[in-house]
C-alpha cells in the first residue's frame with residue numbers, strides 16, 4: 288500500500304529523534320518513532336535511588352538556542368526547569384595534585400597558579416598569529432595560537448570533559464566549529480570573540496561561554512519523557528529496527544517488537560540512531576555510506592556516581608567540579624559536583640559526585656569490574672578532595688560507545704552524509720554524529736532536519 292505523502296518513521300527515540308518527531312507532528316505529519324529501549328531518551332536517562340537523583344548521561348545542558356524555551360513552554364515543563372547554582376561558574380582544573388579555579392576576571396588571571404607567567408605571556412601573541420595552512424587538530428590549533436601550556440592545562444581537560452576525547456585526534460573544524468570560525472572569519476580568537484558577539488545577538492543565540500546551564504528539578508529525563516508523553520502511542524518502545532527497504536513509494540521498516548516482527552511503511556525515514564547502528568541499517572540502501580558511518584569512533588565511558596556524607600569532604604564543593612589534564616596521569620577524567628549545581632541530587636547532609644572514566648584518553652580503564660571502578664574513583668576523589676571515609680552510596684553506568692569523535696578528516700564524513708541524503712530522497716540522518724554532540728546541538732539538528740522535510744513538502 289502506498290503510504291501517505293506526509294508520513295515519516297523516526298528510528299531511534301533519543302533526544303534527536305524525539306524532537307524531530309515532535310516537530311513533524313506539529314507540522315501535521317503522520318509520524319511514528321521506533322525505539323529499541325523500554326524508555327525514551329537514549330543517552331538522556333535519570334535514575335532515582337535511595338534519595339539520590341542520578342543523570343547517567345547528560346547532567347545538564349547549555350541554553351544555546353531559543354528552541355529550548357519554545358519546546359519547554361509547549362511541552363508544559365518550563366516550570367520544572369532549574370538553572371545551575373551561581374557557584375557553578377567556578378570550575379577547577381587539577382595541576383600538580385591541587386585544584387585551581389579557572390580565572391574569571393583579569394585580576395584572577397594574573398594571580399592564578401594554574402598557568403606559569405611564561406604561559407600567560409604567551410597568550411599575548413594570539414592576535415598576531417595568522418591562519419592555519421591546512422586542517423588541524425584542536426591540539427595543533429591551540430598550541431599554535433595559545434601555546435603548549437594552555438593546551439595542556441586548559442584545552443586538554445576541556446576536551447576530555449566535553450567529548451571524552453583526545454585533542455590530538457579531534458578536528459578543530461568539525462568538533463569546535465565556532466572556535467574554528469573565529470580564526471577563519473575574524474583572523475583570531477580574541478578579535479573574533481569581540482566581533483562575534485554582535486552576530487550572535489542578531490541570531491538570538493548564546494555563546495557556550497555565556498549560555499545559562501539548566502536541568503530539571505527531577506533530572507534531565509523530564510525533557511525526553513515529556514516528548515515521549517506528547518507523542519503517546521506514536522512512540523513505540525521495545526521496537527528494535529532490523530532492516531529498511533526502499534519500496535516503489537517510500538520505505539518499509541522491519542522491527543523486532545514485543546509482539547514479534549512488525550513492518551511499518553512511510554514516505555520518509557529519519558535515522559536517529561548512533562552511527563554504527565545506522566551503518567548496519569543502511570547496508571541494503573548504500574553500502575558506501577554504511578562503511579563511512581561504521582568508522583566513526585565512539586570511545587567507552589563509565590559514569591561513576593558516589594554519595595558521601597558532606598562532612599567527610601575537606602574541599603569546599605563551591606563550584607561545578609574539576610577536570611583533569613592528561614599530564615596529571617590520573618585514572619579519572621573529571622568530577623561534577625552534582626549536588627552543588629542543582630537541588631535535590633542527594634539527601635540532606637550528603638554530597639553527590641559524578642565522575643567520568645575512560646574516553647579516548649584511557650578506554651582501558653572502563654574494562655575494570657564495578658567494584659574496582661568504584662574503588663579507583665573513590666581513591667582519586669579522596670586524594671583530590673581530601674575525603675576521610677568510604678562513600679555511602681554508589682551507582683555506575685557503562686556507556687560502551689559513548690560519544691562520537693569528530694576526528695581529523697571529519698568534514699569529509701559530513702560531506703558524504705550530505706551527498707547520501709541528496710542521492711536518496713526521503714532518507715535523513717539526524718543524530719549526534721552530525722551537527723554537534725551537545726543536547727542543544729541535537730535539538731538544533733532535529734529542527735533543521737524537520738525544516739528540510741517540510742520545505743521539500
Ligand SMILES: Cc1cc2nc3c(=O)[nH]c(=O)nc-3n(C[C@H](O)[C@H](O)[C@H](O)COP(=O)(O)OP(=O)(O)OC[C@H]3O[C@@H](n4cnc5c(N)ncnc54)[C@H](O)[C@@H]3O)c2cc1C
Nearest residue numbers: 299301302303323329330344345346528718719724725726
Ligand atoms: C555519558 C554522557 C554524558 C553526556 N553529558 C552531556 C552533558 O552534560 N551535556 C550535553 O549537552 N550533552 C551531553 N552528552 C551528549 C548528549 O547527551 C548526546 O549527544 C545526546 O543525548 C545524543 O542524542 P541522540 O538522540 O543523537 O542519540 P542517542 O541518545 O544515542 O539516541 C539514539 C537512540 O537510538 C536507539 N536505537 C539504536 N539502535 C536502534 C534500532 N536498531 N532500532 C530502534 N532504536 C534504536 C537507542 O536505543 C537510543 O535511544 C553526554 C553523553 C553521554 C553519553
